[in-house]
Amino acid sequence: xxxxxVTPPAVEPVDAIECCYRLRIDADAAEEADVAAxxxxxxQEIDGAMGWLGRALLTQTWDLQLDVFPCGPIMVPLPPLQxxxxxxxxxxxxxxxxxxxxxxxxxxxxxxxSSIELAYGQTWPxxxxxxxxxxxxxxxxxxxxxxxxxxxxxWIMARVGGLYAQREDLVLTGQQVTIAPNLEHMxxxxxxxxxxxx
Numbered sequence: 001x002x003x004x005x006v007t008p009p010a011v012e013p014v015d016a017i018e019c020c021y022r023l024r025i026d027a028d029a030a031e032e033a034d035v036a037a038x039x040x041x042x043x044q045e046i047d048g049a050m051g052w053l054g055r056a057l058l059t060q061t062w063d064l065q066l067d068v069f070p071c072g073p074i075m076v077p078l079p080p081l082q083x084x085x086x087x088x089x090x091x092x093x094x095x096x097x098x099x100x101x102x103x104x105x106x107x108x109x110x111x112x113x114s115s116i117e118l119a120y121g122q123t124w125p126x127x128x129x130x131x132x133x134x135x136x137x138x139x140x141x142x143x144x145x146x147x148x149x150x151x152x153x154x155w156i157m158a159r160v161g162g163l164y165a166q167r168e169d170l171v172l173t174g175q176q177v178t179i180a181p182n183l184e185h186m187x188x189x190x191x192x193x194x195x196x197x198x
Contacts, residue, residue, distance in 0.1 A: 002132065003049040003077065007061035009141065012039045013148040014156050023161045035160060042159035046152070046187060048078065054192045055079050056141035057148055065132040069124030073107070073115040078140045079192060081106070081114040085137040090128045099125065112192060151186040 016036040019025075025035065046053045048060065056062075056078040064076065069089070076084070084106050087099040103122045107115045116136065118124065127133040142148050 002065040004063040004065065005048065005060065006063055006137065009043075009047075009056075009058040009060045011058060011145060012036070012043055013057050013145050013153050014039050014160075015145070019157050019160055022157050023164065025164065035164065038160045038163040039156060041163065042156045045159070046155070053152075053187060053190055055190065057152065058141045058145065059139060059143055060141050061085070061137065061139050064136040064138065066134040066136070067131055068127055068129075069134055073117040074136060076106075076109075076114045076116060076136065076138055076140075077192075079109055079111055079113050080140065080142060081108060082139040082141065082143070084116060085139060087116065087134070087136050089125060089134045090130065092126050092128055094128050097125070149190060152190060155186050 016032045016039060019035055019039060020032060025031065043057060045051060047055070047057045049062070054077065059082065062078060064074070066074070074087075087104065089097055089099060091097050103119055104116050105119050107117055109115065145153075
């Protein structure tokens, strides 16, 4: 399986002005822009296919590429799933086909990974024996920053605080500033694996 980001989130879970206020940063426009970049950096540490949480935080579009249709359901990672836009595949002649939605049904996993299962009496079509013969395009993530759980938003602001404190990449007292372990524990309840395991 391969995940390819098609459209990244259009907004961040935390607003730069809100973050500056919470961190008591008296920021001008230039510093607000720096804080906004730090918010993006902090979010990328935990968001998406390479993120620690294994989930999508805000609306983003992904392609899940498979070499073949599986024997069972197709597991869709990066919850929460908003929708499956399409299931495309290369037929045995190498022509791209779009699988009719009547062939499958999407089973929402809610806060866990979702699945695409065959509808009753249906079978997956044969594909050409090449890499990435099947592509599932899906939209995932919460639909608004206010829906991102508060502990995740708090972690992002705390991470930004650490980044801001060492924004010149300085070493303080011989050690890099790190986030306290209790802040890492804030994220643990929201972490998922590809198949729903922590």
